[in-house]
Amino acid sequence: MKQLLSIIAHNRPGVLSKITGLISRRGYNIDSLMSGTTEKPGYARLTITVDADDRTVDQISRQVEKISEVEKITVLKKETSALRSMLLIKVHAGDKRMEILQLAAAFRSHAIDITGDSMTFVNTGSEDKLHAFVNALRRYGIVEMVQTGVVALARGDEALILDGSRYEWPEQYDTVGGK
Incomplete structure (x- = not known):
């Protein structure tokens, strides 16, 4: 069953490689991967789609969570995203x-x-x-x-945010037309 992992991590060189490397070293295939800036400067949101059962996704989540640059991780359900x-x-x-x-x-x-x-x-x-x-x-x-690949956010008021700075925009969006 395809499942979605939503990850907030520091937006630094090598972080994406650490996350994908950990998943592939454990023998899991990534069906799709999307990464982009977030509302919080210095952080990226990754949406990773894997074909795995609930137990396997839980194992992947627990392992990824141990990476020091990963701040938050959640499994998104298709019905509520x-x-x-x-x-x-x-x-x-x-x-x-x-x-x-x-x-x-x-x-x-x-x-x-x-x-x-x-x-x-x-x-x-x-x-x-x-x-x-x-x-x-x-x-x-x-x-x-x-x-x-798929990009995803939880529907409704639920949000994967770091510290309540929900409406803080990345610096590149501070001026009309970007930098």
């Missing part, structure tokens, strides 16, 4: 442009590049939605595609 992935996909367009655009609109996908022979779309959503979009586009000919 907001989950999203992103897909970039390029398809052959030919004379089917309008048909493809209508199909993309049905999936709430956006064209981000249109050339003479191809169209590139971006789409976000659940993995099931993205797989359905890919399958719907197969008949036109997929040139290339890439899909991110």
